Amino acid sequence: MTENGVMSRAKVLTIDTINPTVKKVEYAVRGPIVQRAVELERELSQGMKKPFAEVIKANIGDAHAMGQQPITFFRQVLALCSYPELLSDNTFPEDAKSRACRILQSCGGHSMGSYSASQGIDSVRKDVARYIERRDGGVPCDPDDIYLTTGASDGIVTMLKLLVSGEGATRTGVMISIPQYPLYSAALAELGAVQINYYLNEDKCWSMDIPELQRALDEAREYCNPRALCIINPGNPTGQVQSRECIEDVIRFAAKERLFLMADEVYQDNVYADGCQFHSFKKVLFEMGPEYSETVELASFHSTSKCYMGECGFRGGYMEIINMDNEVKAQLTKLVSVRLCPPVPGQALMDLVVNPPQPGEPSYDSFIKERTATLSALAEKAKLTEQVLNTVQGISCNPVQGAMYSFPRITIPEKAVKEATEQGQQPDMFYCMKMLEETGICLVPGSGFGQKDGTYHFRMTILPPTDKLKILLDKVKEFHQKFTQQYS
Amino acid sequence: YLPLDVIIFCINILLQGVQKPFQEVIDLSSGDPHRAGMKPVSFIRQVLAACLYPELLEDESVPLDVRLRAQRLLEDCAGGSVGSYTPSSGLLHVRQSIAEFITRRDFGVPSYTKNIYISSGSHRALMVIVKLLASGEEEARTGVLTPMPCPHTLPTLLDEAGVTLVPYRLIEERGWAVDLEELHRAVTTARGRCQPRAIYISNPGNPTGEQHTQPSDSCLAAFFTHQFFSFACQVYQDSVIGLDREFISYKRVLFEMGKEYADTVELVSSHSLSCTCIGECGQMAGYMEIINMDPEVTHFVDTMLCTDISAPVTGQLALDLMLKPPKPGDTSYDTYTQEILLTLTTLSQNAQRALELLNDLPGMSCQPVMGGIYVYPHLYLPSEFREEAKTLEVEADVLYCQKLLKEERVLVGAGHHGGATSSHHHLR
Numbered sequence: 001m002t003e004n005g006v007m008s009r010a011k012v013l014t015i016d017t018i019n020p021t022v023k024k025v026e027y028a029v030r031g032p033i034v035q036r037a038v039e040l041e042r043e044l045s046q047g048m049k050k051p052f053a054e055v056i057k058a059n060i061g062d063a064h065a066m067g068q069q070p071i072t073f074f075r076q077v078l079a080l081c082s083y084p085e086l087l088s089d090n091t092f093p094e095d096a097k098s099r100a101c102r103i104l105q106s107c108g109g110h111s112m113g114s115y116s117a118s119q120g121i122d123s124v125r126k127d128v129a130r131y132i133e134r135r136d137g138g139v140p141c142d143p144d145d146i147y148l149t150t151g152a153s154d155g156i157v158t159m160l161k162l163l164v165s166g167e168g169a170t171r172t173g174v175m176i177s178i179p180q181y182p183l184y185s186a187a188l189a190e191l192g193a194v195q196i197n198y199y200l201n202e203d204k205c206w207s208m209d210i211p212e213l214q215r216a217l218d219e220a221r222e223y224c225n226p227r228a229l230c231i232i233n234p235g236n237p238t239g240q241v242q243s244r245e246c247i248e249d250v251i252r253f254a255a256k257e258r259l260f261l262m263a264d265e266v267y268q269d270n271v272y273a274d275g276c277q278f279h280s281f282k283k284v285l286f287e288m289g290p291e292y293s294e295t296v297e298l299a300s301f302h303s304t305s306k307c308y309m310g311e312c313g314f315r316g317g318y319m320e321i322i323n324m325d326n327e328v329k330a331q332l333t334k335l336v337s338v339r340l341c342p343p344v345p346g347q348a349l350m351d352l353v354v355n356p357p358q359p360g361e362p363s364y365d366s367f368i369k370e371r372t373a374t375l376s377a378l379a380e381k382a383k384l385t386e387q388v389l390n391t392v393q394g395i396s397c398n399p400v401q402g403a404m405y406s407f408p409r410i411t412i413p414e415k416a417v418k419e420a421t422e423q424g425q426q427p428d429m430f431y432c433m434k435m436l437e438e439t440g441i442c443l444v445p446g447s448g449f450g451q452k453d454g455t456y457h458f459r460m461t462i463l464p465p466t467d468k469l470k471i472l473l474d475k476v477k478e479f480h481q482k483f484t485q486q487y488s
Numbered sequence: 489y490l491p492l493d494v495i496i497f498c499i500n501i502l503l504q505g506v507q508k509p510f511q512e513v514i515d516l517s518s519g520d521p522h523r524a525g526m527k528p529v530s531f532i533r534q535v536l537a538a539c540l541y542p543e544l545l546e547d548e549s550v551p552l553d554v555r556l557r558a559q560r561l562l563e564d565c566a567g568g569s570v571g572s573y574t575p576s577s578g579l580l581h582v583r584q585s586i587a588e589f590i591t592r593r594d595f596g597v598p599s600y601t602k603n604i605y606i607s608s609g610s611h612r613a614l615m616v617i618v619k620l621l622a623s624g625e626e627e628a629r630t631g632v633l634t635p636m637p638c639p640h641t642l643p644t645l646l647d648e649a650g651v652t653l654v655p656y657r658l659i660e661e662r663g664w665a666v667d668l669e670e671l672h673r674a675v676t677t678a679r680g681r682c683q684p685r686a687i688y689i690s691n692p693g694n695p696t697g698e699q700h701t702q703p704s705d706s707c708l709a710a711f712f713t714h715q716f717f718s719f720a721c722q723v724y725q726d727s728v729i730g731l732d733r734e735f736i737s738y739k740r741v742l743f744e745m746g747k748e749y750a751d752t753v754e755l756v757s758s759h760s761l762s763c764t765c766i767g768e769c770g771q772m773a774g775y776m777e778i779i780n781m782d783p784e785v786t787h788f789v790d791t792m793l794c795t796d797i798s799a800p801v802t803g804q805l806a807l808d809l810m811l812k813p814p815k816p817g818d819t820s821y822d823t824y825t826q827e828i829l830l831t832l833t834t835l836s837q838n839a840q841r842a843l844e845l846l847n848d849l850p851g852m853s854c855q856p857v858m859g860g861i862y863v864y865p866h867l868y869l870p871s872e873f874r875e876e877a878k879t880l881e882v883e884a885d886v887l888y889c890q891k892l893l894k895e896e897r898v899l900v901g902a903g904h905h906g907g908a909t910s911s912h913h914h915l916r
């Protein structure tokens with residue numbers, strides 16, 4: 001009882017009474033190191049003296065935040081859709097205007113403010129299907145198999161919800177590559193699914209290894225029911241672009257072991273290395289003949305956040321569902337309706353991504369110019385990153401074949417490992433925190449993505465403008481040398 | 489409930505099936521103002537256009553206040569682009585605007601930025617909170633007190649989150665009032681079946697349209713005594729219909745009840761772009777204000793919002809524009825005011841006309857509508873009709889709606905979908 005006689009009220013919702021599965025959810029990309037980076041930015045802006053002039057957030061795959069320019073045509077169409085009175089403005093090209101009209105016609109009340117069907121706007125799904133057919137050399141795509149999503153994340157989580165069931169030894173297991181994009185581990189934790197780790201082969205440029213997949217699967221069968229296999233290609237954080245043979249092997253493996261394939265292909269336009277090419281899982285599947293193409297169950301994911309668009313803030317995406325049982329598909333359609341619909345501006349943007357300006361159209365030349373400039377800059381930075389990091393003793397960087405990141409391996413001296421452990425920190429978190437405090441560079445420690453025991457890594461984006469990236473890489477080099485010496 | 493696309497599918501099938509000349513279906517069931525023909529607010533769309541395509545900032549034919557506002561908003565976006573990620577709880581500048589709006593709305597009851605979380609709509613906000621609450625199995629499973637009738641999407645959401653819906657009847661004869669005894673009854677009968685830990689309130693009521701003009705002390709005291717976590721969905725707060733009425737939020741009442749309540753009762757209030765005068769449903773953005781939540785738990789609100797990455801940026805900016813509209817003297821003020829007034833007047837008149845007409849019809853009665861976008865008339869269906877429905881294995885009000893659609897091409901929602909008890913029939 002308090003002084004005035006009122007019973008002091010215990011909270012209904014405490015750490016002990018909340019949903020136990022929610023407690024297991026963590027998300028490394030936005031974890032403690034980012035919070036500290038934000039704090040440091042605030043301190044800098046308040047005039048505090050630091051050993052650096054600015055915080056460089058090389059932790060998150062956000063291209064625009066690092067200065068990449070949006071595609072003019074896309075933004076023009078979206079502005080016209082937002083305020084159609086601009087259709088009378090002569091500064092907008094005709095093809096942008098006709099696209100905007102087409103999009104608005106398929107929106108309720110001709111407004112992006114209306115809800116759309118939960119599977120997404122019909123005409124956009126049709127355009128996505130046509131894009132996929134073109135991309136995959138004519139392999140047919142049914143618009144009914146296309147679901148527009150709120151970024152790829154929404155599609156991935158929805159599919160996982162469908163897949164996860166069972167109790168105890170029959171609980172669904174989902175295979176995910178290590179290192180992995182932490183959305184997967186977070187979603188699996190929230191759904192109470194069993195995460196089955198399969199290691200990518202660092203010595204072979206992070207390629208997938210069938211014997212390793214087999215090992216992981218066989219071990220997992222002892223305590224769960226493995227049902228799905230997730231692949232990120234091009235890879236995050238590793239940047240590897242899987243070879244066609246590798247993709248065929250994975251498909252055969254999935255067919256043999258009866259696993260549902262989840263192919264996260266959001267970086268499909270981000271391929272830089274010579275000799276590397278993006279092969280969509282769907283295309284390879286169909287080219288392997290009906291024994292596979294009519295049986296293997298596959299979901300492929302794409303989004304507006306990466307590639308040459310970098311429009312993360314729109315939350316646009318789609319997934320294509322192949323060979324799903326019809327009754328299950330009906331359940332999927334019901335499931336997506338719970339979240340109402342994907343944001344309409346994101347759906348409109350996805351429509352433009354799959355349906356860009358064509359030769360002969362007024363905006364074609366500038367579109368190609370902008371896209372080429374962005375992708376070639378990324379290719380240049382990918383190479384630069386690999387080169388510079390490999391000159392540092394104690395840092396070893398695989399070629400950045402694609403995506404937007406480097407994931408170099410770092411050697412951390414024993415003394416530092418000890419100090420980190422004493423402080424209750426992962427050694428690579430300890431390393432990254434020190435780097436942040438001393439250089440202002442924010443990276444994500446490898447422990448946030450998963451790595452082989454005893455190895456340490458960090459993930460760094462290749463997104464800052466080239467001149468800034470050069471400075472960044474030199475600072476990383478300098479820091480690593482100092483750190484190694486300090487703890488020798 | 490029937491998702492929009494299923495409804496449209498049904499309409500198409502029906503139109504194909506009946507040999508009548510093509511007639512447009514009038515959809516009065518989906519709460520989608522733009523689809524129904526309401527025009528977007530010009531100021532909001534102009535600013536968004538300039539944010540999307542910043543070349544417009546140099547265009548002098550664009551009103552000055554639009555350009556200045558767009559510029560200010562872009563300053564808060566990483567890289568000056570609406571294509572960048574934002575923090576998971578939303579852009580700081582927008583959260584500040586929201587806190588300022590709430591403080592103004594509640595006559596000075598302070599609202600703090602740190603308690604504001606932007607989400608992809610209030611539906612998503614509710615899902616996050618209910619998921620946090622979901623725990624326990626069987627008799628220990630979390631129960632959420634839910635008004636009957638409730639928004640038609642709510643039962644599915646609660647089911648998806650893994651909690652038990654505990655219905656409490658709103659009292660139709662008293663203008664759909666919340667009744668303390670009914671709450672007690674609901675809680676008592678639920679115990680043994682589940683563990684009621686939270687209460688959902690819609691203010692103004694959805695779909696019933698009542699306003700809790702005095703979210704009565706006794707009701708909140710009841711929540712306190714029984715220790716409930718409260719979620720107040722206040723999305724239609726801007727549509728308080730009729731003269732001399734103001735919107736009173738649950739937070740304000742809580743504050744006015746004194747420190748012992750204001751400092752302890754755990755309350756989440758939500759609002760969104762789907763509100764009456766703005767109707768930007770498809771932009772998918774809203775916010776929740778979280779009061780008195782345990783800080784260790786708040787951490788997980790953030791974590792769960794992280795898996796969405798963030799609400800769409802144009803939606804976040806639209807929230808800022810909605811809650812900080814043009815002021816007297818601003819270039820866009822007159823147009824803005826006219827547009828809002830037109831919407832509110834139209835709604836008010838529509839509500840009036842609908843009420844008069846429905847109350848005049850035999851077999852229909854309708855409580856006054858004080859807010860929101862629905863009327864929820866009571867249907868007194870003849871016993872023969874109810875028998876026919878029984879043989880067809882369909883709820884009587886659902887059968888009524890099907891017939892209305894077929895014969896008059898008007899689509900309305902059945903009260904059954906809102907969870908109303910089967911001995912009473914309503915339309916939405």
